[in-house]
Amino acid sequence: MSHIILYSKANCLNCTAAKLLLDAHKLDFQERSIDDPEWRDVFMRNYPEHRQMPQIFYKGERIGGLAGLREWLKWKQEQST
Numbered sequence: 001m002s003h004i005i006l007y008s009k010a011n012c013l014n015c016t017a018a019k020l021l022l023d024a025h026k027l028d029f030q031e032r033s034i035d036d037p038e039w040r041d042v043f044m045r046n047y048p049e050h051r052q053m054p055q056i057f058y059k060g061e062r063i064g065g066l067a068g069l070r071e072w073l074k075w076k077q078e079q080s081t
Helices: 012-026 036-045 066-077
Strands: 004-008 029-035 056-060 061-064
Touching: 004 012, 012 066, 029 036, 056 066, 061 066
Parallel strands: 004 029
Antiparallel strands: 004 056, 056 061
């Protein structure tokens, strides 16, 4: 089971970049496309204040979008050294 959830949408360059970044760091993640009405409803119900994609969560805590992911990966790397 992946602890990282990435909410995305079609034709989103930052979503694609975030997925590539997670893959490059060999981190498993579950993608939930808000183009799917079921995931869109879940996202809007749980996170009504967030509109931009991607939105990335780790163990239920919001990391943020692409910039937040980059900061989180940097912090994670610093913690392992």
